[in-house]
Amino acid sequence: MSNIAEININGNTYSLPIIEGSEKETAIDISKLRGQSGAITIDPGFKNTGSTKSAITFLDGERGILRYRGYPIEQLANKSSFLEVAYLLITGELPSAEELTEFQKKVSRHTLVHEDFKKILDGFPSTSHPMGVLSSLVTALTAFYPHSTDPARSWAQVNLSIVRIIAKMPTFAAWAYKNKVGQPIMYPRNDLDYCSNFLYMMFGLPSTEYHADPVIADAIDKLLILHADHEQNCSASTVRIVGSSQASLYASLSAGINALWGPLHGGANQAVIEMLEGIRADGGNVQKWMNKAKDKNDPFRLMGFGHRVYKNFDPRAKIIKRAADDVLGALGVVDPVLDIAKGLEEVALQDDYFIERKLYPNVDFYSGIIYRALGIPTEMFTVMFALGRLPGWIAQWKEMRENKEPIGRPRQVYIGATEREYVSIDKR
Secondary structure: OOOEEEEEEOOEEEEEEEEEOOOOOEEEOOOOHHHHHOOOOOOHHHOOOOOOOOOOEEEEOOOOEEEEOOEEHHHHHHHOOHHHHHHHHHHOOOOOHHHHHHHHHHHHHOOOOOOOHHHHHHOOOOOOOHHHHHHHHHHHHHHHOHHHHOOOOOHHHHHHHHHHHHHHHHHHHHHHHHHHHOOOOOOOOOOOOHHHHHHHHHHOOOOOOOOOOHHHHHHHHHHHHHOOOOOOOHHHHHHHHHHOOOOOHHHHHHHHHHHHHOOOOOOHHHHHHHHHHHHHHOOOOHHHHHHHHHOOOOOOOOOOEOOOOOOOOOHHHHHHHHHHHHHHHHHOOOOHHHHHHHHHHHHHHHOHHHHHOOOOEOHHHHHHHHHHHHOOOHHHHHHHHHHHHHHHHHHHHHHHHHOOOOOOOOOOOOOOOOOOOOOOHHHO
16 A cells, blocks of 8 residues: 555645554544645544544444553453553553552542632532532642642653542542532542442441442442543543643643533433433333334434444443443342333344444443432433543543644634725714
8 A cells, every 4th residue: 555645736736644553544644735735624523633643542433442552441341440441541551560559559648638629619509510510629729739730840740640630530529429419528538449439428428337339339440441531532632632732631631521521422321311211201112212213204312322433332331231230230229210221222132223223222321320220410420421531531631741742723714704894883
């Protein structure tokens, strides 16, 4: 294959290098096209534009492949822990036993937050969306740790900021939940593992003794792993482009949280539960709604099935389906909404219409079921997503800074009015 692509513009031919990735992906390098020809490319939503070269995550939607740093997601979810995966994404390699122990110790030393954060939390009414609270608390870290606003200061300071946010994110997430439900906050317990500590802060109360069910803690750990990174998605790209201005890690992560907040990105599992509740309110006839989904003239959209990237079975869904079954079995939950979910899943996995179109249940479908079973409010679902995506955002920000990538500055094709004379207001 030639390593040059040619483009003809107004009779002039320009040669553009072809870049090949480690997984044989090809890309045409247009970085010098505008300088040579004065022309730019236009690609709404950047669906066909590579903004960077990255060594973090490989995703092949056609074949249903997801790998972090070369490791298949199936192996990591079944054999690893979330903190181990976080270490892998951020540093590039799996830790040794000693390195993982030291990393866990560092994280546990930074789970507490300054008491003044409670004043910030108290400023939010209970009607506040937890994602807004989470974003604000993460941004506020720049005020408590002013040296973190200068990433060029030293990589030692950057690494401390990384540990600090991984440690404090569960505390912030749990406190956002407590603010939502009007309960007193719980301080972290460093004798518990990462996910058990998070569940303790979420569901514990000062007057009672709470112990996280190991099955539930393991399911949450798997969910966090499955959401840890997903290539150059909307929020990861946001973190990188904000960080390209040399904004601090905390400011960049807060921007990523806000990008994830959008219903087209992180709100998919919330949409699943809202759909299930709507079906229940209509009487719970699963087949009726599956028929509506198959009717091209019906505006109803089946949420949690299929994926815009995966044209095969979402590899994460296979893993989390088992965790969902384990959680529902351990809790013995009786919930008509979850029964409807099982009915939809059963029909979709057997109906030729869905099989031919590869409309399988995706990770959002099963994660919504798990969160519902745990009694987590739907507005907290995206917060759970953010907690999992944190190490991926950090890895993307860190890679961008290490590679000294330029500040992001997309171009545009202007389609507005051409030059015209100003007319005074009395003559309009």
